[in-house]
Amino acid sequence: MAKSYLPPEYVVSIDREKCRRCGLCVKGCGFGTLKWGHDDWQEKMGVFKDGQDDLAVAFQRMQSASPDYVVADSSRCRQCHYCVTHCPEGAINVIKNPVAYKANEHWAAHHMRNIWLQAETGGVLLTGAGNDKAYFSYFDHMVLDACQVTNPSIDPLREPMELRTFLGERPNGLEFERTDDGQVRLKTELPPHVQIETPILFPAMSYGAVSLNVQKALAIAAKASGTLMNTGEGGMHRDLYLYADHMIVQVASGRFGVNPDYLRRGRCVEIKIGQGAKPGIGGHLPGEKVDAGVSQTRMIPIGSDAISPAPHHDIYSIEDLSQLIFALKEATEYTKPVSVKISAVHNVAAIASGIARAGADIITIDGFRGGTGAAPLIIRDHVGIPIEVALATVDERLRREGIRNRVSIVASGGIRHSGDVAKAIALGADAVSIGTAALIALGCHVCQSCFTGNCSWGIATQRPELTARLDPERGAELLTNLLRGWSRELKEILGALGLNSIESLRGSRLRLRGIGLSQQELDLLGIKPVGEGA
Amino acid sequence: MRIPSGCAISAIMNVKGVRFNGEAIIKSIACMHERSNGLGGGFAAYGIYPRFRDLYALHLLYESDRGRIDTESYIREHFVVEHSESIPTRPMIAITDPPKFFRYFVSVKPEALDPLRGEDEAELLVRATLTINNYIKDAFMVSSGKNMGVFKGVGFPEDIGRYFRLEEYEGYLWTAHGRFPTNTPGWWGGAHPFGILDWTVVHNGEVSSYGINKRYLEMFGYHLTLQTDTEVVAYLFDLLHRRQKVPLELVARVLAAPFWKDIDRMPEEQRAMYKAIRMVYGPAMLNGPFSIIVAFSGGMLGLNDRIKLRPLTCGKKGDFVLMGSEESAIRGIVGADLDEVWDVRAGEMSLVRLEEGGVTVGQELPAPGVCS
Numbered sequence: 001m002a003k004s005y006l007p008p009e010y011v012v013s014i015d016r017e018k019c020r021r022c023g024l025c026v027k028g029c030g031f032g033t034l035k036w037g038h039d040d041w042q043e044k045m046g047v048f049k050d051g052q053d054d055l056a057v058a059f060q061r062m063q064s065a066s067p068d069y070v071v072a073d074s075s076r077c078r079q080c081h082y083c084v085t086h087c088p089e090g091a092i093n094v095i096k097n098p099v100a101y102k103a104n105e106h107w108a109a110h111h112m113r114n115i116w117l118q119a120e121t122g123g124v125l126l127t128g129a130g131n132d133k134a135y136f137s138y139f140d141h142m143v144l145d146a147c148q149v150t151n152p153s154i155d156p157l158r159e160p161m162e163l164r165t166f167l168g169e170r171p172n173g174l175e176f177e178r179t180d181d182g183q184v185r186l187k188t189e190l191p192p193h194v195q196i197e198t199p200i201l202f203p204a205m206s207y208g209a210v211s212l213n214v215q216k217a218l219a220i221a222a223k224a225s226g227t228l229m230n231t232g233e234g235g236m237h238r239d240l241y242l243y244a245d246h247m248i249v250q251v252a253s254g255r256f257g258v259n260p261d262y263l264r265r266g267r268c269v270e271i272k273i274g275q276g277a278k279p280g281i282g283g284h285l286p287g288e289k290v291d292a293g294v295s296q297t298r299m300i301p302i303g304s305d306a307i308s309p310a311p312h313h314d315i316y317s318i319e320d321l322s323q324l325i326f327a328l329k330e331a332t333e334y335t336k337p338v339s340v341k342i343s344a345v346h347n348v349a350a351i352a353s354g355i356a357r358a359g360a361d362i363i364t365i366d367g368f369r370g371g372t373g374a375a376p377l378i379i380r381d382h383v384g385i386p387i388e389v390a391l392a393t394v395d396e397r398l399r400r401e402g403i404r405n406r407v408s409i410v411a412s413g414g415i416r417h418s419g420d421v422a423k424a425i426a427l428g429a430d431a432v433s434i435g436t437a438a439l440i441a442l443g444c445h446v447c448q449s450c451f452t453g454n455c456s457w458g459i460a461t462q463r464p465e466l467t468a469r470l471d472p473e474r475g476a477e478l479l480t481n482l483l484r485g486w487s488r489e490l491k492e493i494l495g496a497l498g499l500n501s502i503e504s505l506r507g508s509r510l511r512l513r514g515i516g517l518s519q520q521e522l523d524l525l526g527i528k529p530v531g532e533g534a
Numbered sequence: 535m536r537i538p539s540g541c542a543i544s545a546i547m548n549v550k551g552v553r554f555n556g557e558a559i560i561k562s563i564a565c566m567h568e569r570s571n572g573l574g575g576g577f578a579a580y581g582i583y584p585r586f587r588d589l590y591a592l593h594l595l596y597e598s599d600r601g602r603i604d605t606e607s608y609i610r611e612h613f614v615v616e617h618s619e620s621i622p623t624r625p626m627i628a629i630t631d632p633p634k635f636f637r638y639f640v641s642v643k644p645e646a647l648d649p650l651r652g653e654d655e656a657e658l659l660v661r662a663t664l665t666i667n668n669y670i671k672d673a674f675m676v677s678s679g680k681n682m683g684v685f686k687g688v689g690f691p692e693d694i695g696r697y698f699r700l701e702e703y704e705g706y707l708w709t710a711h712g713r714f715p716t717n718t719p720g721w722w723g724g725a726h727p728f729g730i731l732d733w734t735v736v737h738n739g740e741v742s743s744y745g746i747n748k749r750y751l752e753m754f755g756y757h758l759t760l761q762t763d764t765e766v767v768a769y770l771f772d773l774l775h776r777r778q779k780v781p782l783e784l785v786a787r788v789l790a791a792p793f794w795k796d797i798d799r800m801p802e803e804q805r806a807m808y809k810a811i812r813m814v815y816g817p818a819m820l821n822g823p824f825s826i827i828v829a830f831s832g833g834m835l836g837l838n839d840r841i842k843l844r845p846l847t848c849g850k851k852g853d854f855v856l857m858g859s860e861e862s863a864i865r866g867i868v869g870a871d872l873d874e875v876w877d878v879r880a881g882e883m884s885l886v887r888l889e890e891g892g893v894t895v896g897q898e899l900p901a902p903g904v905c906s
Contacts, residue, residue: 151740151823160795164794166813170814172754173774174811185803185807190814193813405753499743501791503812504821506817507817508744508746508749
C-alpha cells in the first residue's frame with residue numbers, strides 16, 4: 001500500500017526517564033496508539049514467526065540489556081489525553097504535530113488533510129462532538145447587568161434564591177372560585193407539566209452512541225439534582241427503569257426501542273426531528289456497536305446497523321407532526337408533555353410557531369454548536385445557525401403571535417458555563433440542555449472521535465473493556481457537582497441582578513447588552529448595545 | 535428610557551367613606567420631604583366628584599393646543615362629554631413650565647364599543663388611554679376612573695398639591711407620591727401616581743423584573759409608554775383583576791409570590807393553587823425592591839416585595855387607616871396616639887375596604903362576597 005499523504009496530526013512523546021513501564025497507557029489507549037516497544041521489535045524481526053534460534057537468543061540478549069519500553073504510533077492518536085491524564089509519572093505529553101505547512105490564508109492544513117483523506121477513501125468524512133469552526137459567538141458578545149444603589153443586589157447565601165422551573169403548556173390565565181366558607185380555590189385544571197429544580201437538563205444521548213454507564217451516570221445525577229435526562233433514540237435499558245421518572249423518552253425517525261411501555265414509563269416524550277450538529281441528517285449506529293444490551297434495548301438484532309432515516313417517514317409536513325404528537329398523547333393518556341426537538345435553521349421561528357400550534361408542549365431548539373456521536377463533517381460545520389439567535393427569534397415570534405405560553409422552550413447547542421445558561425434564559429429559554437458539557441464532566445476531552453467507537457474515556461463506545469472505566473456512581477457525582485456548581489453560579493448571577501427567582505430573568509432581555517454587534521444583530525437578539533441605559 | 539428612582543408614598547383613607555380635604559395628605563407626604571428631590575410628585579383622590587359620580591372623569595395633560603384639539607376630537611368620537619373644564623391651579627414660584635390640564639366628565643357612546651371584540655366600557659377606556667398616550671402627540675391621559683382623579687407634576691409633592699389646590703377637594707381616600715429619580719425626566723406625565731380606569735398606583739421601588747413584566751403585558755396587548763415600573767404595576771392589576779378576574783388578594787400573591795420553601799409546606803390544595811399561580815403567572819411576578827399602594831374605588835392595598843427591601847408602615851386611628859413609607863407620614867398627621875400600627879410584611883398585603891371597615895392583613899382573606 002502506498003504511503004498515506006497524511007502526516008500524524010499529533011505527536012505523542014514519552015519521557016523515558018520518567019516512565020516506569022507500568023503499562024497503564026498501553027492498556028488505556030482505546031485507539032491503539034501506545035504499545036510495548038519490544039512487541040514491535042519482535043514483529044519487525046519476525047523472531048517467533050521464523051523460530052530461528054540464533055535470533056531468539058539475540059532477542060533475549062537485547063531484552064536483558066534494554067528493558068521494555070512504550071512506543072507511540074502517533075498517527076492513531078486522537079488527542080483525547082486519556083494517557084496524559086492517567087500516567088502516574090506524568091511522562092506522556094501530546095502536542096500538535098509542529099509540521100509546518102506552507103503558509104496559506106486560504107488553504108488551511110485541515111482543508112488539505114481532509115482532501116488527502118477523501119482522496120484515499122472516497123468516503124463522507126465523519127466527525128463527532130459539535131461544530132468547532134471559528135464562527136462568531138453571540139454568547140461571547142453579550143453581557144449581563146447587575147444592581148447598584150437604586151435597586152439592591154441580593155445575597156444568595158442569606159436570602160432564598162429560586163431556580164425551580166416548569167416545562168409544558170401554561171394557560172394564559174387561571175380561574176378561581178370562592179367556596180361557601182370564603183376560601184378561594186383554583187378552578188383551572190393545568191395541562192401536564194414537568195417540574196425541575198434547576199433549569200438545566202441533560203439532552204438526548206442514546207444508549208449506543210454512549211455507553212450504558214454514561215446513561216446510568218446521567219440518570220442518577222438527574223434524579224439527585226431534580227432534573228431530567230433524555231434517552232435519545234436508543235430506547236431505555238431496563239437498568240434505568242428506576243430513574244424513568246427523571247427521563248425524557250425520545251421517539252426519533254428509526255423508532256428504536258419505542259413501545260407503549262417505554263412511552264408510559266418516561267416523564268416526558270420527545271419527538272426528535274433534528275439535531276443541531278446535523279440538521280436534516282439521520283443517524284447511523286454501526287452494527288459493531290450493537291451488542292446484546294443495545295440490541296435488546298433498541299429492539300434490533302445483534303450486529304445489525306441501526307439506521308435512523310433523515311425524515312420521519314410518517315412526517316412529511318406539519319399536519320403529520322401534529323398527528324404524531326397526538327398519537328403520543330393518546331398513548332400516554334394526556335399525562336405527559338410532548339416535546340419536539342428541532343435543529344436551529346434559517347426559518348426556525350416560523351417552524352417553531354407551527355410546532356406550537358401543532359400541539360407540542362415543549363420545543364427543544366438545538367443550535368449549530370450542538371454535539372453528536374457521528375455526523376458528516378461537512379454538515380456539522382456548515383449547516384444551521386447559532387442557538388442564541390434562533391432562541392431569540394423563536395421567543396419573540398411566539399410572543400408576537402400570543403402563543404408563547406403554549407410551549408416551553410429548551411435551548412441547547414454549545415452551552416459552556418452558567419453564564420451561557422443565564423444569557424440563554426434572559427433571551428427567553430425556559431431551560432437549557434447541556435450535552436457536551438456533561439460529557440466533559442465525565443472526562444471527555446472533545447477529541448471528536450465518538451464515531452470511531454474507541455473512546456478511551458469509556459463514554460462514546462460499547463467496548464466492554466472501555467465502558468468499564470466509567471463508574472456510574474462516580475460519574476453521577478461528577479455530573480451532580482457540575483449541576484450544583486452551575487446552579488450556585490446562577491443564583492449568584494440572579495442575586496447580582498437583584499432577582500430572587502429565575503422566572504424574573506426569563507425573557508428579560510433588558511438585563512442583557514450586546515458588545516460589538518451590529519444594529520441588525522442587536523434587533524434580532526432584542527437587546528440594546530452596551531452603554532445604553534435602561 | 536426607564537428611570538430608576540427612590541420615593542416616598544403615603545395614603546389616608548376613611549373607612550366609613552367620610553370625605554375630607556387634601557390638607558392631610560399634603561402634610562403627610564411633606565413629612566417625608568427628604569425622600570423626594572423635587573423631580574416629581576402627585577396625588578390620587580377618590581370621592582372628589584360626587585356631582586359626576588356616574589361619569590368617567592378624564593384628566594388630561596396637554597403640552598400643546600394641537601394635542602388638546604386632537605384629543606378632544608378623539609374623545610368626542612367615543613364619549614358623550616357632559617362637562618369639561620380646565621383643572622384649576624394656583625400660580626407658584628416653585629412650579630415652572632407646567633403643561634395645561636383639562637378634565638372631561640363623560641359617558642361612553644354605545645356605538646363606540648367594538649362589538650367584534652365584545653368590548654365593554656372598561657375595555658374602551660383602556661383602549662382610549664392606550665391610544666391617546668401612544669398615538670396622540672403632546673397629550674397624556676392622567677386618570678380615567680369615576681369619581682376620582684390624579685393630580686401630578688414635576689416638583690416637590692407638597693408644592694404639586696398646593697399647585698392643584700387640593701385643599702379645595704374632599705375625598706374619602708387619598709394617596710400621594712414623592713419622587714427621587716436618579717436623572718431628570720422633566721415630564722409631567724412621567725410623575726406618579728399612574729392610573730388606568732379607577733386604579734391608581736403609587737410605588738416606591740425599582741422592579742428588577744421590568745423587562746419580562748413588560749414583554750408579558752405586551753402579549754396581552756398592553757403597550758407601555760412611560761417606561762416606569764408604576765405603569766407595569768397598574769397594568770398588571772388591570773390584566774389580572776379586571777380582565778382575568780383573579781381575586782385581589784391573589785393578585786398580590788402573583789406580584790409578590792410566596793417562596794417555594796413556603797409553598798412546599800402548604801396543605802395539598804393550597805399548594806396546588808400557589809404552584810399554579812407561580813407556574814402560570816411567573817412572568818408577572820414583580821422582582822426587586824418595592825412598596826406599593828394601590829387605590830381603587832372603595833379601598834386600597836399596601837404591598838411589599840418578597841423580601842421587604844423597601845419600607846411600608848400602616849396605622850389605624852378611629853375610622854382612618856394610613857399608610858406611609860415612614861411612620862412619620864402617619865404620626866405627622868394623627869399624632870403619637872395611634873390605635874394600631876404595623877409594618878406590611880414581606881410579600882404580604884394590607885387590604886382596606888370601605889364600609890365593612892375591615893382591615894385585612896397578610897393572608898387573611900376578606901369576608902365572602904366582599905372581594906370583587
